[in-house]
Amino acid sequence: MRIPDASPGAKVLAFGHYQPANIVTNDDLAKTMETNDEWIQSRVGIKERRIALEGESEVDMAVQAGGKAIAASGLAATEIDLVIVATCTPESTIPNVAGRVAHRLGIGAPGAFDVNAACAGFCYALATASAAVRGGSARNVLVVGTEKLSQWLDWTDRATAVIFADGAGAAVVGPAETPGIGPVVWGSAGDKSDAISIKDRNSFLTQEGQTVFRWATTALHPVAREACERAGVDPSELAAFVPHQANLRIIQAIARKIGADNAIVADDIVLAGNTSAASIPLALSRMIERGEVQSGELALLLGFGAGLTYAGQVIEIP
Structure with a gap:
C-alpha cells in the first residue's frame, strides 16, 4: 500500500x-x-x-x-x-x-x-x-x-x-515542504454541554453565561500553551493570538495567562460580535487586510464554545 x-x-x-x-x-x-x-x-x-x-x-x-x-x-x-x-x-x-x-x-x-x-x-x-x-x-x-x-x-x-x-x-x-499548520490540541467537556444549547428545531439559542465564562477563563490557557509546545513555538515568538471572539473579558483573561507578550490579540468582537465558527478566520483575515500581521509570522488560534468543545493550533500567516 x-x-x-x-x-x-x-x-x-x-x-x-x-x-x-x-x-x-x-x-x-x-x-x-x-x-x-x-x-x-x-x-x-x-x-x-x-x-x-x-x-x-x-x-x-x-x-x-x-x-x-x-x-x-x-x-x-x-x-x-x-x-x-x-x-x-x-x-x-x-x-x-x-x-x-x-x-x-x-x-x-x-x-x-x-x-x-x-x-x-x-x-x-x-x-x-x-x-x-x-x-x-x-x-x-x-x-x-x-x-x-x-x-x-x-x-x-x-x-x-x-x-x-x-x-x-x-x-x-x-x-x-515544511509544516505551516501545527498539531491541533482539541477536546471537549461534555458534562457542561447544556451550558450553550438549542433544545429543538422550534427553540432559540440559550446560554449559561457565568458557566461558560468560568470554564473558558480557567480551562483554556493550558490548551493554548500546549498547542505552542506541540508546534515547537514559545509563546513569546507569536505575532498574533486569535482566539474565538466570545467575549472581550474572556479574550483578555486568556491572553494574560499564555505569556504571548509580543502578540497582537485579536479583538474583532468589539465591532463584529460573536460569530461562532466564523470568528477566528474573520478576525485574522481582517488583521491581515489591515496590515497588523505579516506573511511568515506565527499566529496561535484557539476555538472554544458549545459542546463544550475546544481546539487550538499554531499557524504560519500566509
Missing part, C-alpha cells in the same frame, strides 16, 4: 472574509429590550455587530468569504478538491452547506462536508484539512466558517441577542 501525492506539510495559502452590510449598534438593541451601551460593553465588550440582510443565508456568506480566499490564494476554483464548512447554524441540515458552496464557486465534484463543533469548528476543520493534505487525500482544501446566528436568537433576550452575530471567514489550505 502507498499514499499517493502525500505532502510533508500543509499551510494556509490565503484567507478571506465577509460581513453583512447591516450594522446593529447597542443603541439599536436598547430600543427593543432592557439594555444600554454601557451595560453591554462592560460585560462582553461589544459596540456593534453585523446581522444578515433579509434573504441572506449562511451559504451566501460562505460563498463570499470562500471566493475571496480562493482569489487571494492564486488558485483556480478547479484546483480545490475538498471543501469543509464549519457551521452550527444551517437553515437546514440536508443538503449540507459545503456542497452548495462548492457548486456556487465552480468547484467541480470535490469532497464536501460540514463540521459542527460550534465556536471551535474552524479549528477542527483546519486540522482536518491539514491532515487531508499531508495524508494525500486532498491537494488543496477550502475551509469556511460561516454562521447566521441571528435566525436562532430570541431578540428580546439580552443574555444572547446582544452577543451573537452573522458572518463568514475562509482559508485555503495547500501542500508545503
Whole structure:
C-alpha cells in the first residue's frame, strides 16, 4: 500500500472574509429590550455587530468569504478538491452547506462536508484539512466558517441577542515542504454541554453565561500553551493570538495567562460580535487586510464554545 501525492506539510495559502452590510449598534438593541451601551460593553465588550440582510443565508456568506480566499490564494476554483464548512447554524441540515458552496464557486465534484463543533469548528476543520493534505487525500482544501446566528436568537433576550452575530471567514489550505499548520490540541467537556444549547428545531439559542465564562477563563490557557509546545513555538515568538471572539473579558483573561507578550490579540468582537465558527478566520483575515500581521509570522488560534468543545493550533500567516 502507498499514499499517493502525500505532502510533508500543509499551510494556509490565503484567507478571506465577509460581513453583512447591516450594522446593529447597542443603541439599536436598547430600543427593543432592557439594555444600554454601557451595560453591554462592560460585560462582553461589544459596540456593534453585523446581522444578515433579509434573504441572506449562511451559504451566501460562505460563498463570499470562500471566493475571496480562493482569489487571494492564486488558485483556480478547479484546483480545490475538498471543501469543509464549519457551521452550527444551517437553515437546514440536508443538503449540507459545503456542497452548495462548492457548486456556487465552480468547484467541480470535490469532497464536501460540514463540521459542527460550534465556536471551535474552524479549528477542527483546519486540522482536518491539514491532515487531508499531508495524508494525500486532498491537494488543496477550502475551509469556511460561516454562521447566521441571528435566525436562532430570541431578540428580546439580552443574555444572547446582544452577543451573537452573522458572518463568514475562509482559508485555503495547500501542500508545503515544511509544516505551516501545527498539531491541533482539541477536546471537549461534555458534562457542561447544556451550558450553550438549542433544545429543538422550534427553540432559540440559550446560554449559561457565568458557566461558560468560568470554564473558558480557567480551562483554556493550558490548551493554548500546549498547542505552542506541540508546534515547537514559545509563546513569546507569536505575532498574533486569535482566539474565538466570545467575549472581550474572556479574550483578555486568556491572553494574560499564555505569556504571548509580543502578540497582537485579536479583538474583532468589539465591532463584529460573536460569530461562532466564523470568528477566528474573520478576525485574522481582517488583521491581515489591515496590515497588523505579516506573511511568515506565527499566529496561535484557539476555538472554544458549545459542546463544550475546544481546539487550538499554531499557524504560519500566509
